[in-house]
Amino acid sequence: MPHQCTNCGHVFADGSKEMLSGCPDCGGNKFQYHPSEIPADSPSGDPTPSDGSDADSSTVSGAVGRAADRVRDAVAEADTPADDPTPDDEGDTQSDPAADSPGATAPDADPGVRAATPDDEDGAQATARSEVVDVSTLPDQPTDGRVVEEPDTDEAEPDLEDLREELNDQFESIRIVAPGQYELNLMELYDRQEYIIALQEDGQYVIEVPDAWEAADPTDVE
Amino acid sequence: MGLFADLRDSVSRVTASLFADDSEPKRIGIYGPPNAGKTTLANRIARDWTGDAVGPESHIPHETRRARRKENVEIERNGKTVTIDIVDTPGVTTKVDYSQFLDHDMEKDEAVRRSREATEGVAEAMHWLREDVDGVIYVLDATNDPFTQVNTMLIGIIESRDLPVLILANKTDLDDANIQRVSNAFPQHETIPLSALEGENMDEVYDKIAAYFG
Structure with a gap:
């Protein structure tokens, strides 16, 4: 499914001729091309925990998730009672060593860990921060953001078209x-x-x- | 003041169209390429039925550069009277070049001016065709090839508007006039041969005008 309507998110199968006559759902005529399978969840990719683990390498949330994991790993190695301040993390921290846990725990993990183990946290937090900063400074990465902006440019397009037609008429x-x-x-x-x-x-x-x-x-x- | 005049005009036009629809003379446009004999024909019709002329005739193309109208031309046929307004239009063409006038002993400045006026005339003729014509007499020079872009396009426009059209193969007084070629070009319409200059076959022309536009 390499093509996706930038207006409504309708996904087209590879080689589909449907979109040649516009999106059947919204009539949109702007599509973005994804060579891989990513586009299916890209519009709503950020908040979902599963996305964090799947798209480790490409998204900000992935980086945050990874940072959180490292923090948690560090915490687990130190055997500190990190669960106390963050009850939500209990389940996650227990299953932590076994699996790459979801990125949804990221926001909770930071404050909780910071409060509990000052020594290890500093190092972990440093890497976490630096990683977040690194990723966020990359301008090309947030492809999801472009999807949100697309409707704006879509609205601008018809104006240009109209103008061109008008000029052709007068010409x-x-x-x-x-x-x-x-x-x-x-x-x-x-x-x-x-x-x-x-x-x-x-x-x-x-x-x-x-x-x-x-x-x-x-x-x-x- | 102008606004009131406009308003009065449009009101009177509307009432006229409401109450006098049948008696309103039909406005017949005389169309065709330059130098086909449109003004000669218009003058012939006007002189035959009103005694006046419509405009000057000339062998120089684009002599007629503004549409000229002769109103209330009453043509009698078989005891009936048909009243039409004749609109003599500038010859329609896709190219106007002042150099074609230089051959006719014209200074360049005058030729350029004539060329500009002729172009305005074509624009006016096309506008009349869109807005103000109830029927068309399409005049062709029978000595010329009728298969031209202009003729095809104009006949097409006239057909698309469902206007009654009479095709006249003019200049039958000339030796190389070829009436068959004209009727072959537009087989979907009746072609009537005539010489507007000599007045040949005008009776049939008037018969057809009464039949088509009466």
């Missing part, structure tokens, strides 16, 4: 090749609401807008 009903030499787009002249009543060599047209045309109609001809 070249009469082209001045050189003074006294003109090329006319008859279909464009026919389709225009406005009526060109005078041409100037500098490329300006004097036009009459439709409302005014009604009044000027008889006088122009006679």
Whole structure:
């Protein structure tokens, strides 16, 4: 599923032709490409604990989770009663040695650990902080953030499209090749609401807008 | 003041269209490429039925650079009277170049000015076709190839608007006039040969005008 609608998150199977005619759910026409399987959970990736362990290498939450794990490992090695201040951590710290535990414990783990074991914590916290800082300074990593921003650019796109169409509409009903030499787009002249009543060599047209045309109609001809 | 005049005009136009729909003369545009004989035809019709002319005729292309209207032309056919307004329009083309006028003993400045006016005229003709025409007399020079972009496009526009159209193969007084070629070009429409200059076959033209636009 390498493509995903940036508007509603609809995921398309690899090689799907569905999106050629726009997203079937929201009609969006902007898709982001993910060569791997990541996109399925990327929009909501941050808060989920499982994501932290899965995407260790790529996300901020992963780094935080890893930092927390190291802290916890350090705490476990020191055999200190770290569970007291943070009852939520009890289960996690017990199962810690066995498995890479979820990153959800990260926010709780830090304060709790800090309070309990000053000596080991300092080292652990230092690495944790430094790791968090390292990752957060990388500008390219937070791909999830881009998904959130995408709708903004999506909204900007139609404006550009409209503008281009508008300009195309206005363009070249009469082209001045050189003074006294003109090329006319008859279909464009026919389709225009406005009526060109005078041409100037500098490329300006004097036009009459439709409302005014009604009044000027008889006088122009006679 | 202008606003009131506009308002009055539009009110009177609306009431006129409400109460006098049938008696309102149809506005018939005479269209075609430059130098096909549109003004010659318009003058012929106007002189035959009103005694006036519509505008000056010339062998120089783009002599007519503003649409000219002759109102209330009453044409009698078989005891009935058909009233139309004739609009003689500038020749429609996709290119206007002042150099084509230089051959006609014209100074460059005048040629450039004529070229600009001709271009404005085409814009006006196209605008009339969109807004103000109830039927079309399409005039072609029968000595020229009728398969041109302009002819195809204009006939297409006229057809898309469901306007009644009469195709005239003009200049039958010239030796190399080829009426068959014109009728082959637009087989979906009736083609009537004539010489507007000599007045040849005008009776049939008036018959058809009464039938198409009456």
